Amino acid sequence: MMTTRIANQKLRERVMSAEEAAALISNGQTIGMSGFTGSGYPKAVPQALAKRIEGEHAQGNPFRVKIWSGASTGPELDGALARADGIEFRLPYNSDPIARAKINAGEMEYFDMHLSQVAPMAWQGFLGKMDVAVVEISGITAEGKLIPSASVGNNKTWLEMADKVILEVNSWQSEYLNGMHDIYYGTALPPNRVPIPLIRPDDRIGQLHFDIDPDKVIAVVETDAPDRNAPFSPPDAVAEAIAGNILDFLEWEARRAGLPKSLLPIQSGVGNVPNAVMAGLIKAPFEQMTAFTEVIQDGMLDMIEAGTLRMASATAFSLSSDKAEYFNANAAFFRDKLILRPQEISNHPELVRRLGCIAMNGLIEADIFGSVNSTKIMGSKVQNGIGGSGDFARNGYLSIFVTPSVAKGGAISAIVPKVAHVDHIPQDVQVIVTEQGLADLRGLSPRQRADLIIEKCAHPDYRPALRDYYQRAQQSSYGKHAPVLLDEALSWHDRFVKTGTMHG
Amino acid sequence: MMTTRIANQKLRERVMSAEEAAALISNGQTIGMSGFTGSGYPKAVPQALAKRIEGEHAQGNPFRVKIWSGASTGPELDGALARADGIEFRLPYNSDPIARAKINAGEMEYFDMHLSQVAPMAWQGFLGKMDVAVVEISGITAEGKLIPSASVGNNKTWLEMADKVILEVNSWQSEYLNGMHDIYYGTALPPNRVPIPLIRPDDRIGQLHFDIDPDKVIAVVETDAPDRNAPFSPPDAVAEAIAGNILDFLEWEARRAGLPKSLLPIQSGVGNVPNAVMAGLIKAPFEQMTAFTEVIQDGMLDMIEAGTLRMASATAFSLSSDKAEYFNANAAFFRDKLILRPQEISNHPELVRRLGCIAMNGLIEADIFGSVNSTKIMGSKVQNGIGGSGDFARNGYLSIFVTPSVAKGGAISAIVPKVAHVDHIPQDVQVIVTEQGLADLRGLSPRQRADLIIEKCAHPDYRPALRDYYQRAQQSSYGKHAPVLLDEALSWHDRFVKTGTMHG
């Protein structure tokens, strides 16, 4: 086909089929893939590689690779490779159901990382070397610079670190992406680090395109394929109630603390509920808001169109398929209101703290003292991963966690005596919100937190059992600072696993 | 007495006795105290206040106050006030045994915070207003500037925030402290935050003295009293073995990663073992090292004298009594090698990450997947608090945690199936070290971590039981990503509470 997207002569000469490119990858290699929450991941080479792996396996030959990415990718990547049993090790985040099942069956190693730390840790070298990078881009300039795609993720780092590079040039991605990126080349390992010179969410501190050493590029593959994001459920009554509780709180907090009319930069996590909050913010009495966040969701585009949101800085799009098509059709309108940066910048603790982000993230369960489990169902089955939630929750001006009060039709309480796994400690969990209400936990001791969380956040069906547990804990706990009944604290989870419900 | 330490005429006129000063404090007030890990805390006014509170209580009158500090203080402050039952609420850190007992009896509320966040959160306003600051200083200049004492902590913030200020001028503190401080006045609330302009541990970015509005100073009290730090136990064989394991690792890592001869700035936590590591580092093949840390311990002064450590930046001294006297006698030698800063700077995530600190902190227990409990014995009794461990562990170049493999003469294993409380998540715990060995957990999945932690760190007496638990968990856990037996995970703690030993 040879699109006009490849304007550089030297790199045009490297164009080949996905199968030819996949043949350049060997068993046991470490591959740095582009892709972040379902956008900008390579679509052809991973599928061709999966086919190749299936072929090798059919012949009794071992073939598995280590996959590093930005965050989650799509079914053509994690799904295809996991189905082929081709992934030996995966970092830093996964939400693919097939890969998840392999991980939870103990058949695949998964290293779940703070997303801001992936690039610096890769440079530290303890993760090993990267053999090949497979990176989707939206074009190549005449000078041989790479125009990033719908996500930036760790691509700058992968392109620098990898011995060899395979590029996928996807002409489905809007040409208007060109100009939207801000690729900062100023990071370093200590002792050579300097301040990141970003002071406002809309500051541009880098360049538009990736640099690349053309001699490292062993293949260029042309594609024309959509990002296949998971659709969001439309906000239901529960999500709307949660959003309502947050909006009331933000209005109150803005008055109390004398925050600007534009509030502070918002960060909104992945999942259905955070997306619903964005929908709700359209109606909030804030003006000229900004987002300094990880991903641009459907709700943020709506906010921009409504004029509530002035601009958003992120590392990737995470749009439903419909919204992605809509963005492509209207990219000219959006392009000067969006900035995509490397994830070490979008999630950088230095910047999240400096800007004072208002962080809103989903959770799986919280306990009565405010520890939060974002990743491991019943403490052992990983759902997705910690993602950027730790980057934002510890460093934001406000750290809000949201969840429906029950899961699985009421069989599970999202508020439990003790979480079965901890991703966020009480110090990093300032506000918990369910459809039942909102608990502002700032400045409170564990016992003060427990009273609030049980009364404001728990579902009425579970409140009596939580009160009962907590009252008994206050009487007979070893220490009374954060009372716990050691032989009962995890019994709700145990009961669910054994009987299918947390109800006694 | 009227020492020459008070060179300002106006403030000389406010000199009064501690009893007179304490009479200016009222029931229910919030008091910002100076003091950080046993240094620079006010010694006279808190004791006078405690007496007054006892008197009021004897007459049946209520009298309790809220105490905010830098970190832990000394027996004349937390001890005296807690004994008088005068503390209603305490933040952000405590290690006083009497206050600890009250907290763990459920008689005192305690809000345990990341130490870098105390000042910014105080400015956010949700903690309430501060009525009085009681701050130890080492002198007052003719112009009315305050010369800080042996700790800086949150004093800059308390002096700015409080409605009224009581100063204790302690002539026991060395006059050579004058010149050692670096008080940065550039912090702000978002949206007005800017990069902290510190690039090397020895950069000076602030001023030598605190500013103060003299009209707020309601009392100046003269004291001549030593800081009463808890003594360190001299390094025993266990501590020396731990230190040895760390030194071997640091040498290996420095070679592997090509670190400079001066390594990277070290941070060393509170407790006996971190102090022993400092003792060991004297013999390490590093040169011109620096420390960017929270407290200056005995071992660091030794390193400076030995020439291994070029300079240390911290927020406070935390010396044994003998070493504190030694420092005072030799302050002229040490003064240009030490910098004391506000704790929001010494512990600032932005700076810890930029400088790439090597963080070494103590722990109470770790579990087989690498979660760490630093604060709550058996999950419910607070020992001290999280302190700065989270500031450093999440942001450092390396995050090392140290502990003897057993506590209480072997009745407790520091390596357990599941920690009873989590302060540090596996993402922030890269290396665990006991006298048994060292587990380098970087880049490993939960199951890979479990094998290493059990085999390298656990005490041989507990290894078989850990292996047995973990093998059964791998078989019957709900998920096999991070296998857990929900009905057994906390049974070791439960057994200890019920029988006095974790042994079955």
Ligand SMILES: CC(C)(COP(=O)(O)OP(=O)(O)OC[C@H]1O[C@@H](n2cnc3c(N)ncnc32)[C@H](O)[C@@H]1OP(=O)(O)O)[C@@H](O)C(=O)NCCC(=O)NCCS
């Ligand atoms: C926590 C998280 C999974 C919630 O996502 P969500 O889409 O809002 O949540 P859902 O309610 O759809 O739940 C997802 C699944 O977990 C299940 N679940 C939710 N709460 C549960 C609980 N307490 N116990 C067991 N399962 C639970 C749901 O039933 C659903 O399962 P299903 O797929 O079988 O239907 C998601 O926010 C996440 O992955 N967070 C971590 C990463 C992160 O925060 N990134 C943002 C950084 S910028």
Ligand SMILES: CC(C)(COP(=O)(O)OP(=O)(O)OC[C@H]1O[C@@H](n2cnc3c(N)ncnc32)[C@H](O)[C@@H]1OP(=O)(O)O)[C@@H](O)C(=O)NCCC(=O)NCCS
């Ligand atoms: C974790 C911490 C308490 C260890 O301190 P330490 O002085 O090295 O530890 P010790 O071995 O003396 O233990 C302190 C007490 O806890 C007990 N203990 C230690 N491990 C235990 C365990 N696993 N279970 C129960 N008790 C335990 C000890 O027996 C001792 O009790 P005692 O006072 O009754 O004798 C200390 O490092 C701390 O407070 N850390 C959190 C704050 C922090 O890290 N600050 C540094 C930031 S810069």
